[in-house]
Amino acid sequence: xxxLYTVRKPDWEKNRFVSQIWMTNAETGESRQMTFNISGSHSxxxxxxxxxxxxxxxxxGKTQLYLMSAFGGEGKKISSFKRGIGSFAFSPDGKQIAxxxxxxxxxxxxxxxxxYGGFRVVDEGHKPSKLWLLEIxxxxxxxxxxxxxxxxxxxxxxxxxxxxxxxVTPDSRILSFSKSDLYxxxxxxxxxxxxxxxxxxxxxxTWSPDGKMIAFNSGMGSESYFINSxxxxxxxxxxxxxxxxxxxxxxxxIAY
Numbered sequence: 001x002x003x004l005y006t007v008r009k010p011d012w013e014k015n016r017f018v019s020q021i022w023m024t025n026a027e028t029g030e031s032r033q034m035t036f037n038i039s040g041s042h043s044x045x046x047x048x049x050x051x052x053x054x055x056x057x058x059x060x061g062k063t064q065l066y067l068m069s070a071f072g073g074e075g076k077k078i079s080s081f082k083r084g085i086g087s088f089a090f091s092p093d094g095k096q097i098a099x100x101x102x103x104x105x106x107x108x109x110x111x112x113x114x115x116y117g118g119f120r121v122v123d124e125g126h127k128p129s130k131l132w133l134l135e136i137x138x139x140x141x142x143x144x145x146x147x148x149x150x151x152x153x154x155x156x157x158x159x160x161x162x163x164x165x166x167x168v169t170p171d172s173r174i175l176s177f178s179k180s181d182l183y184x185x186x187x188x189x190x191x192x193x194x195x196x197x198x199x200x201x202x203x204x205x206t207w208s209p210d211g212k213m214i215a216f217n218s219g220m221g222s223e224s225y226f227i228n229s230x231x232x233x234x235x236x237x238x239x240x241x242x243x244x245x246x247x248x249x250x251x252x253x254i255a256y
Contacts, residue, residue, distance in 0.1 A: 001026055004044035021055055048094040086129055092161040097134045100152050102127035126172040144185050156205045162187055165205035165214055178223040204254050217254055229253055
């Protein structure tokens with residue numbers, strides 16, 4: 001019955017844009033502003049019970065997660081991660097939030113930065129994005145995927161909340177997009193298994209309502225960036241990939 005969205009306006013004095021979250025009643029069209037912080041707020045996401053929503057904001061120098069009642073009020077900070085938050089999603093029961101983030105800087109990186117100042121070497125020093133789990137009530141966080149040879153670029157909760165499908169790349173470089181594959185991680189055991197392993201990009205995993213199938217965007221074996229993206233499906237337990245859009249001569253992408 002309600003829709004969350006962002007409105008972006010220019011801040012002429014600080015030469016930047018600032019986004020704020022608004023909510024509109026889908027029946028009456030009445031809208032009201034929900035966030036007002038000068039740092040801005042974005043990426044609003046409803047909790048499964050619709051009683052509150054989470055969003056991202058850079059209010060203390062790092063992008064963190066905040067929780068706000070659907071009736072408004074002050075946003076409550078629920079994460080304190082050193083490197084900031086990437087993408088995030090509520091678990092189906094609304095008790096946890098999975099999110100992507102890289103590790104904080106190690107001693108060597110801190111020493112180099114202190115001695116030489118901040119700099120980046122092109123195509124070097126990329127920290128992989130890892131998958132974390134946040135318990136909303138306790139604030140406890142833990143890593144679900146902690147590997148240096150893959151970087152999590154996208155994910156999707158299973159309907160049961162027991163598994164998460166992942167899109168991963170060899171590293172966090174933009175050009176590694178063409179080498180993305182699909183994995184599934186067990187939330188309780190943190191056990192990782194590969195689901196799709198073929199040439200070209202395989203990404204945006206999306207579970208079927210019964211949890212038996214996973215749809216995803218795929219290059220179906222081609223690493224060429226200019227070809228149409230296909231929509232394919234595979235059993236969540238693994239098996240044969242079936243492409244659904246071979247006869248559709250357009251760029252097909254899954255709508256979340």
